[in-house]
Amino acid sequence: MADDSSRLARRVVVLVGAIVAVALGWLLFVELPTDLAELLGVVAVLLVGVVGARVAGRVARGLFPDYDVAEVAVEGPITRRDGGRVPTPTGTPTDDIVEQIRRADDDDAAEALLLRLNTPGGEVVPSDDIRLAAERFDGPTVAYATDVCASGGYWIASGCDELYAREGSLVGSIGVIGSRVNATGLADKLGLSYERLAAGEYKDAGVSLKEMTEDEREYLQGIIDGYYETFVDRVAEGREMDAESVRETEARVYLGDRAREIGLVDELGTREEVKARLADRLGVESVTVEEFQPQRGLRERLQTGVRSVAYSFGAGVASVFDDEGDANGFRFRAR
Numbered sequence: 001m002a003d004d005s006s007r008l009a010r011r012v013v014v015l016v017g018a019i020v021a022v023a024l025g026w027l028l029f030v031e032l033p034t035d036l037a038e039l040l041g042v043v044a045v046l047l048v049g050v051v052g053a054r055v056a057g058r059v060a061r062g063l064f065p066d067y068d069v070a071e072v073a074v075e076g077p078i079t080r081r082d083g084g085r086v087p088t089p090t091g092t093p094t095d096d097i098v099e100q101i102r103r104a105d106d107d108d109a110a111e112a113l114l115l116r117l118n119t120p121g122g123e124v125v126p127s128d129d130i131r132l133a134a135e136r137f138d139g140p141t142v143a144y145a146t147d148v149c150a151s152g153g154y155w156i157a158s159g160c161d162e163l164y165a166r167e168g169s170l171v172g173s174i175g176v177i178g179s180r181v182n183a184t185g186l187a188d189k190l191g192l193s194y195e196r197l198a199a200g201e202y203k204d205a206g207v208s209l210k211e212m213t214e215d216e217r218e219y220l221q222g223i224i225d226g227y228y229e230t231f232v233d234r235v236a237e238g239r240e241m242d243a244e245s246v247r248e249t250e251a252r253v254y255l256g257d258r259a260r261e262i263g264l265v266d267e268l269g270t271r272e273e274v275k276a277r278l279a280d281r282l283g284v285e286s287v288t289v290e291e292f293q294p295q296r297g298l299r300e301r302l303q304t305g306v307r308s309v310a311y312s313f314g315a316g317v318a319s320v321f322d323d324e325g326d327a328n329g330f331r332f333r334a335r
Helices: 004-031 035-063 094-106 124-135 152-157 184-190 214-239 243-247 256-261 271-282 298-321
Strands: 069-075 112-119 141-150 162-165 170-172 177-179 253-255 289-291 331-333
Touching: 069 094, 069 271, 094 112, 094 124, 112 152, 112 271, 124 141, 124 152, 124 214, 141 152, 141 271, 152 214, 162 256, 162 271, 170 256, 177 214, 214 243, 253 256
Parallel strands: 069 112, 069 289, 112 141, 141 162, 141 170
Antiparallel strands: 170 253, 177 331
């Protein structure tokens, strides 16, 4: 936690900034102008003083940070930014989360990382990107599961030093799923047929407008099995568990207490108890947490709002007919 000298320094910077702003405002709006301007001078001085104090506050915060723990949230489905599909406004894109963790790592004030997880999982490689970013953070890292830390979320948590959860948290789901929509029956009713133009035997494996052959099914299942083995290895290494014990979970989710019993969670606790643990790790009496947010411009914030509206109206219908995926409509998810 920031000491008293740092707090005093921040207050001095703010005070000096406000005084300078007021003095400049007085000079510009009261001393120099004519009588008409002087009538509005006091109001203008006050406004300039407020702006000056706010600017000085930002400067002081940068020079003398009042936090020592960076918090980054992983909420909602884990996926890349849009990827050309219907946008999902409920989650934070993976690249934004990775950027926040890296920013925290570059911040000299952030001595530890608190990764708050409330996610049902998502895509495999994006989940691993976040896990790697957390693993590379230079300092203690604690994952904190709130409502759900499943599948891709647990993949991420395996890269942290410790994992805390609540008694009612759902934790686990160490598994991978691949899915496709079999639309051949619908295509027959509509009079549609699939005409193959491809090079390579398995190039169109998983396309929804044709039945899969046994060879294609075996091929795609092999990819899923490969992802699963990687998932098991990540958890076994990160949680210091036996790989067979991880497999025995059979992709189940567990309530917090049971998850702790089988080693998927270190401790149960509230946010305040997690902060107390971080204080112990840093060797201080208490910590101050600063939540890192995605750095977005005005245009991007407006686009996010528009996408949210579009998602509300169109996501349900579009998801039925969406035939894009990781392999010709066949999607792989850590779930």
